[in-house]
Amino acid sequence: MVAITDDLPLAPRRFSLGSAIRRNPTIAIGAVLLIVLIAIAVVGPYFVGNPLKIAPVNRLRPPSERWWFGTDQFGRDVFARTIYGSRVSLIVGLSVAAISSALGLILGLACGYFRRLDGFVMRIMDGVMAIPSILLAIALITLTRPGLGIVIVAIVIPEVPRVVRVVRAIVLSIRSQPYIESAIAGGTRNAKLLLRHVLPNTLAPLIVQSTYVCASAMLIEAGLSFLGAGVPPEIPSWGNIIAQGRTFFQIAPWTILIPGAFLATTVLAVNLLGDGLRDRLDPRLARRL
Amino acid sequence: MTAYIARRVFAVLPVMAVVALFVFFLLRFAPGDPAAIIAGDDATSETIAAVRAKLGLDRPVVEQFLLWVWGLLHGDLGESVFSNLPVTRLIAQRLEPTAALTLATLFVSVAMAVPIGVLAAWKARKLVDRLVMGFAVLGFAVPAFVLAYVLIYFFAMQWQLLPVQGYQPIAGGLWPFAQSLILPSMALGITYMALIARVTRASMLEVLQQDYIRTANAKGLATDRVLLLHALKNASVPIVTVIGIGIALLISGVVITETVFNIPGLGRLTVDAVLKRDYPIVQGLILVFAAAKVFLNLLIDISYAFLDPRIRY
Numbered sequence: 001m002v003a004i005t006d007d008l009p010l011a012p013r014r015f016s017l018g019s020a021i022r023r024n025p026t027i028a029i030g031a032v033l034l035i036v037l038i039a040i041a042v043v044g045p046y047f048v049g050n051p052l053k054i055a056p057v058n059r060l061r062p063p064s065e066r067w068w069f070g071t072d073q074f075g076r077d078v079f080a081r082t083i084y085g086s087r088v089s090l091i092v093g094l095s096v097a098a099i100s101s102a103l104g105l106i107l108g109l110a111c112g113y114f115r116r117l118d119g120f121v122m123r124i125m126d127g128v129m130a131i132p133s134i135l136l137a138i139a140l141i142t143l144t145r146p147g148l149g150i151v152i153v154a155i156v157i158p159e160v161p162r163v164v165r166v167v168r169a170i171v172l173s174i175r176s177q178p179y180i181e182s183a184i185a186g187g188t189r190n191a192k193l194l195l196r197h198v199l200p201n202t203l204a205p206l207i208v209q210s211t212y213v214c215a216s217a218m219l220i221e222a223g224l225s226f227l228g229a230g231v232p233p234e235i236p237s238w239g240n241i242i243a244q245g246r247t248f249f250q251i252a253p254w255t256i257l258i259p260g261a262f263l264a265t266t267v268l269a270v271n272l273l274g275d276g277l278r279d280r281l282d283p284r285l286a287r288r289l
Numbered sequence: 290m291t292a293y294i295a296r297r298v299f300a301v302l303p304v305m306a307v308v309a310l311f312v313f314f315l316l317r318f319a320p321g322d323p324a325a326i327i328a329g330d331d332a333t334s335e336t337i338a339a340v341r342a343k344l345g346l347d348r349p350v351v352e353q354f355l356l357w358v359w360g361l362l363h364g365d366l367g368e369s370v371f372s373n374l375p376v377t378r379l380i381a382q383r384l385e386p387t388a389a390l391t392l393a394t395l396f397v398s399v400a401m402a403v404p405i406g407v408l409a410a411w412k413a414r415k416l417v418d419r420l421v422m423g424f425a426v427l428g429f430a431v432p433a434f435v436l437a438y439v440l441i442y443f444f445a446m447q448w449q450l451l452p453v454q455g456y457q458p459i460a461g462g463l464w465p466f467a468q469s470l471i472l473p474s475m476a477l478g479i480t481y482m483a484l485i486a487r488v489t490r491a492s493m494l495e496v497l498q499q500d501y502i503r504t505a506n507a508k509g510l511a512t513d514r515v516l517l518l519h520a521l522k523n524a525s526v527p528i529v530t531v532i533g534i535g536i537a538l539l540i541s542g543v544v545i546t547e548t549v550f551n552i553p554g555l556g557r558l559t560v561d562a563v564l565k566r567d568y569p570i571v572q573g574l575i576l577v578f579a580a581a582k583v584f585l586n587l588l589i590d591i592s593y594a595f596l597d598p599r600i601r602y
Contacts, residue, residue: 127307130579132541138559139312139575142566143319143326219432223545226434229563242434246549250453253442260435268430275426 024280030272037266041086048080051236060252070254072245081236082259088237089218089266091148096155096217101210103156104163105202109194111164112171122168125161133158134220138229146232151224155217166209170202204281211274215267222263238263290594297590301583308579312572313357317350327370327566343370344568366573371565376573379558386456387554389466390546391539394474394481399532402482406489406528407516413494421486428483433542437476437549444472454551469552477546481535488531492524499523525596533589540578 021028045051055075063070069078107125111118128136137154144150174180175198183193224230225239233240238259245255316323324341325332332340338347345353360367366376409421445453451472457465496502497520505515547556555574562570 123303124307126304127311129537130304130308130583131311131575132537132578132582134541134544135559135571135575135578138544138563139315139568139571140319142563142568142571143316143323145326215429222432223434223541226545227548227560227563229560242438249438249441250446253438253446256435256438257442260432260438264427264431264435267432268426271426271429 024276026272027276027280030269030274030276033265033269034273037086037269038090040083041090044083044086045080048083049077051076051080051084052234053077060248062252063254063258069258070252072241072252072255073248078241078255078258081241082238082262084236085238085241085259086262086266088148088231088235089221089263092152092155092221093214093218093266093270095152096159097210097214099152099156100159100163100213100217101206103160104209105167105199105206107160108164108167108202109171109198112168113175113190113194113198118168121164125164128158129161131158133216134223137220137224138227141224141229146230148231148235151221151230154224155220158220159213159217163206163209163213166205167202170205171198174198174201208274208278208281211270211277215270215274218263218267218270293594294591297587301587304583305580308576309358309361312575313354316344316568316572317346317353323568327568329566340370343368361576366576367569369562369570370567376570379570380555380573380577383553383555383558385458385554386552387543387547387556389459390470390473390477390552390554391543393470394478394539395536397474398478398482399485402485403489403521403528405482406486407493407521409486409490410493410497411512411516413490418490421490425483425487428479431479432545433476433479434545434549436479437472437546440472440476441549454549456550456552456554473546473550473552476549477539477542480542481538484531484535484538485528489524489528492527493520496520496524522596526593529589529592529596533586536582536585540582 053076055071058067058071058075059073061067061071061075067077067079069082072078072081107121111121133155136158137151140154140157141150180193180197183197188197221230221237222239222242225237226243228243230239231237233244241259242256245252249256322337324344324346325337327344328337328340341347345356348356357367364377366380368375369379372379405421405424409418412418441453444451452469455469457469459466493516502515502520505519506512510519543554544556544559546552547554548560551557555577558570559574561567562574
């Protein structure tokens with residue numbers, strides 16, 4: 001028999017930021033970018049000028065020391081507008097991700113576990129998924145008064161089925177596992193079984209999926225606002241700034257390219273975080289992509 | 290094979306039925322008074338009543354539904370609230386540019402993304418691979434309309450190689466037609482290409498580890514034959530799946546791309562209808578777009594049967 005020496009790392013290793021970053025560079029890059037953007041969205045508006053102030057004298061000024069991102073056709077400061085716009089994008093992205101994940105988790109657990117519900121709910125999900133998401137949102141917005149809340153609802157509806165499918169697939173694969181069968185045989189109640197044995201297995205893929213929902217929601221919101229079917233035009237969201245810059249794009253390309261770059265960077269940050277988390281939390285999926 | 294195809298065709302029916310039910314009940318269960326919203330803020334109560342009658346909202350729901358389904362089965366999508374023109378005619382007039390743009394983007398994206406993905410898998414972890422993966426990550430982050438303006442800025446404004454905006458019908462000559470589609474299809478196709486390239490690479494990487502690939506290489510087969518005949522064919526099912534999934538991206542993107550490039554297609558029709566709140570047109574367009582998506586996915590499903598003879602479900 002070999003004596004067990006005490007040089008085995010029995011004590012939990014101290015968390016080291018350096019090695020965590022080296023192991024997961026995409027999570028680190030995505031998280032840092034996202035934290036910077038959230039900080040800009042939270043405190044930025046207190047430091048910039050009024051994004052709504054119209055000054056016709058200063059219209060269509062190119063980026064300079066006075067107007068970092070130039071001005072638009074009403075002489076409004078594009079820098080101030082872009083900073084305010086980050087709030088709209090992040091609010092929409094985060095709330096759509098949270099609401100869709102919650103609804104998708106409940107429906108997915110129910111469908112995967114209660115087989116009689118499954119056929120009915122999944123047919124509805126298939127139908128909703130057949131409608132291109134931006135059109136579904138447009139249809140809802142045509143019928144209501146514009147506002148941030150309705151935009152969020154209009155994006156949640158097409159995103160929910162995507163979450164449901166992920167959760168349902170995991171529940172289906174788990175419920176045939178021996179430990180679930182033995183829990184059923186042992187007389188565990190449905191509620192406890194779902195919460196204690198099934199739910200924890202769905203969390204990692206759910207977190208990964210919710211980052212993709214967040215990125216997709218920010219893109220759809222910008223697209224809707226760009227088309228004039230999103231948040232009301234007086235709110236400076238990135239989509240609205242870009243839409244209002246369209247007529248003067250050839251003279252003042254900065255009104256479109258700068259908020260566009262902010263939007264792309266934000267989506268990139270969320271996607272990097274999602275890719276990194278997927279590789280870390282869900283190796284099976286990571287190998288497929 | 291016939292049984293498989295028949296089952297796939299019948300599976301389309303419930304999906305389209307749910308889409309139809311969804312757009313029908315969206316109008317009926319929308320919060321507030323949709324008739325008042327469609328009529329506009331300064332509408333008189335007579336105008337609102339007229340819009341309500343026009344949409345059939347003044348009749349019992351069951352009667353509305355049966356009339357609507359009856360019309361649908363006869364290819365009648367109703368009439369525009371404002372111009373009183375039949376929705377089917379409005380859609381038919383705008384079909385060509387959208388079909389041209391979507392199909393051109395579909396073919397060009399697949400033709401470019403699959404070879405890129407194969408190349409990345411073959412040169413895995415080399416510079417080419419890293420460039421392709423970088424492109425794929427960026428492709429998911431840059432929105433179509435932002436890329437569209439970047440492309441216009443360089444190709445049309447700085448270098449003046451291509452037209453800024455507009456659409457030339459195919460009847461007016463092939464070259465002007467193609468020229469007007471280059472920038473729009475690049476903008477529309479980027480996310481789609483990124484998706485296909487990424488999945489092609491992953492699927493090829495998995496196949497390239499198989500024993501039969503080592504055998505093919507060992508017996509001295511040329512690299513291109515190994516890659517294309519042995520590997521790509523066996524890697525094709527996930528690639529074809531993602532080509533099908535991505536069609537949704539194209540259909541969503543076409544609405545925005547047409548707006549940027551002023552292309553008078555279904556996307557412009559959608560946006561004009563939304564701004565005027567002409568719900569019958571929006572409803573008809575959703576049905577048409579969903580049907581197009583479901584039909585293209587059906588073709589993909591059927592192609593599985595040819596790509597992998599084992600697939601029978």
